[in-house]
Amino acid sequence: MNPFEHLGIEAGADEREIKRAYARRLRQARPDDDPAGFQALHEAYQACLGYAQHLRWQAMQDAEAGSDESTPVSHAHEHIASDEAPASQAQDQPDRARETRADDEPGHAPEHEHEHESDELAPPPNEFDFNAFMHELLQRAAYQPSAGLARWLRESEPLYSLDLKLALRAPVSQVLAQIEHPLPVEATAVIFEFFSLDVVGEHDAWLHEHAARARDRAESNQRFHYTLEALQSPRVKPVDRLLTRELARSRHWPRRVFIALVPLLPMRLIGALKALQGIDAQQAALQLNGESVSFWQRATDPLRLSRPRVAIASMRIVVYYLALVGLMNLLIADLAPSPVRDLSVAFAIWAGWACAQAASLRWWPTVLVERLDRRTVFSTVALIGAAVLAPIDPFVASGLGLVIALMAGSERSPTHGSLAQYATYAMCAALGTVLLLTTGSWRVTIPYALIGTGALHIIHSVAYAWYRGISVAQARTQAGWYWYLVGASGIAIAVGLYKMANG
Known part of the structure; x- marks a missing residue:
C-alpha cells in the first residue's frame, strides 16, 4: 500500500486534500489508542505532503525555465508565497497556527479535528525572501559555529510556520546538493535536523536523493580538507609536504625542477593527486592548482610524448650524464667521453x-x-x-x-x-x-x-x-x-x- 492509498486519496491530490484526509484518518488512529497505526499514518502523511510540494516546486521550475536563467531556487519564495490563497495571516491567528503545528507533529492528535477538517496549512508570509534567507543561511553555516546556526534557525520568526518549513525542504536540500563549496558536516547536520531532512525516507525519491547527495558532499569535503592538511603538517615527511605544496600552490620553478630531476618523485606526486581526487574530485579541482595538476599529468602520461615529458627527460639525461661523467673521471684517469654522441x-x-x-x-x-x-x-x-x-x-x-x-x-x-x-x-x-x-x-x-x-x-x-x-x-x-x-x-x-x- 502506497502513502496515498493509506490516506484514501488519489496520487495527484493537492495539499488541501492531503490535509483533510489526514484529519479524517486521525479519528481512527489516535496515538494513545494505536501508536503503531498513528506512526504509519503520520509517515504516509509526510510522504504525500512532500511529494505534493515537490510537484509544485517542479511545476514552478518548468514554468520559469524558458524565460529566466537564474538558479532553480531563485524564485522559491514566490512559489512558497503564491502556492495557496491565504485564508488569513498566521500572525493574526496564533491559536490556529499552534493547532496546525500540533496536528503535524508525531505523537500528537488534533483536539478539534472535527472543527478544522477543511482548514489548510497556515500559508507563509508573503514578504518572505527566499534568496536573502538562503544567502544568510549559507554565510552562517560556513562561518558560524553550529550552535549559533541552530539558535538562529530556531529564533527566525518566519520559520515558526510549519507550512513554510515543509515547503523549504525541497529547495534547501537542492541548494545544499548543488553549491560549489559544500558546508561543514556540523552545519549540514544542524540544517538537516531543523528541516527534518535527516528522516527523509526512500518513498520520496527526489528529496531523498538530494538530501543524501548533500550529506555525502559535506562528508567528502571534510575528508578532503583533513587529508590536505595532514599532507602539509610537520608530521609527514618533508618530501610529501613538498609535493603537496607543488599541487596546491602556484608555480615555483626551483621546486618543480627539483621534483622533475629526482627519480620517482613525479610518480609519487601523481599518487598523492589521485588519492585526493579519489576523496572528492570536485574539491580537488577547486582547491588544487590547475596549472600544476595539468603539467604533471601530461609529464607522467605514458601514452603521450607531451612537451613536459620530453623536457623533463632531456633535462634528466643531461644532468645524470654530467654527474656520471664526473664520478667516472674521479675513478678512471684516462677517460675520454664524447658528450654529443653519448647524449x-x-x-x-x-x-x-x-x-x-x-x-x-x-x-x-x-x-x-x-x-x-x-x-x-x-x-x-x-x-x-x-x-x-x-x-x-x-x-x-x-x-x-x-x-x-x-x-x-x-x-x-x-x-x-x-x-x-x-x-x-x-x-x-x-x-x-x-x-x-x-x-x-x-x-x-x-x-x-x-x-x-x-x-x-x-x-x-x-x-x-x-x-x-x-x-x-x-x-x-x-x-x-x-x-x-x-x-x-x-x-x-x-x-x-x-x-x-x-x-
Whole structure:
C-alpha cells in the first residue's frame, strides 16, 4: 500500500486534500489508542505532503525555465508565497497556527479535528525572501559555529510556520546538493535536523536523493580538507609536504625542477593527486592548482610524448650524464667521453623506450598481458642492450642500468619501498666490490654493477612470483626476499673489503 492509498486519496491530490484526509484518518488512529497505526499514518502523511510540494516546486521550475536563467531556487519564495490563497495571516491567528503545528507533529492528535477538517496549512508570509534567507543561511553555516546556526534557525520568526518549513525542504536540500563549496558536516547536520531532512525516507525519491547527495558532499569535503592538511603538517615527511605544496600552490620553478630531476618523485606526486581526487574530485579541482595538476599529468602520461615529458627527460639525461661523467673521471684517469654522441644515444634510447611503452599500453594483447609482464619484458630487453653497449659506451650503459635499477626498486608498495631501495644500494655496492676485485677496472665495474643490480631485481621478482604462485606484478608489490638479499650483499661487501685490505 502506497502513502496515498493509506490516506484514501488519489496520487495527484493537492495539499488541501492531503490535509483533510489526514484529519479524517486521525479519528481512527489516535496515538494513545494505536501508536503503531498513528506512526504509519503520520509517515504516509509526510510522504504525500512532500511529494505534493515537490510537484509544485517542479511545476514552478518548468514554468520559469524558458524565460529566466537564474538558479532553480531563485524564485522559491514566490512559489512558497503564491502556492495557496491565504485564508488569513498566521500572525493574526496564533491559536490556529499552534493547532496546525500540533496536528503535524508525531505523537500528537488534533483536539478539534472535527472543527478544522477543511482548514489548510497556515500559508507563509508573503514578504518572505527566499534568496536573502538562503544567502544568510549559507554565510552562517560556513562561518558560524553550529550552535549559533541552530539558535538562529530556531529564533527566525518566519520559520515558526510549519507550512513554510515543509515547503523549504525541497529547495534547501537542492541548494545544499548543488553549491560549489559544500558546508561543514556540523552545519549540514544542524540544517538537516531543523528541516527534518535527516528522516527523509526512500518513498520520496527526489528529496531523498538530494538530501543524501548533500550529506555525502559535506562528508567528502571534510575528508578532503583533513587529508590536505595532514599532507602539509610537520608530521609527514618533508618530501610529501613538498609535493603537496607543488599541487596546491602556484608555480615555483626551483621546486618543480627539483621534483622533475629526482627519480620517482613525479610518480609519487601523481599518487598523492589521485588519492585526493579519489576523496572528492570536485574539491580537488577547486582547491588544487590547475596549472600544476595539468603539467604533471601530461609529464607522467605514458601514452603521450607531451612537451613536459620530453623536457623533463632531456633535462634528466643531461644532468645524470654530467654527474656520471664526473664520478667516472674521479675513478678512471684516462677517460675520454664524447658528450654529443653519448647524449644523442641516450636520448634515442629514451625515445625508443617511450614509444615502445605507449605502443604496448595501447595494443599489447590481453592474453600476453596475463601471461607476460610488460615491464619485465621491456626491462630485460633494455638490460641486454645496456650490457652489449657497455664495452662501446660505458656512460650510456651505466646510465641505462642506473635507471632500470632505480625503477625496479621503486615498484614496491609504500610499506616496502624503503626496503627495496636499501636493497638496490646494497646489491650495487656488493656487485661493484666483486667486479672490482675480479677485473681491477672501474671502467668495467661501474656499468656492469648497475646493470647487474637491475637484473637481480628482475630475477628476484620472477623467482618470487613462481615460488608463491602469483603474478610478477603482484610480486613486485611485496617485500619478497629482499632482507636476504640485503644480508647477502652485506656479507659480500665485508668479504671484499677484507680482501682489499689484505692485498
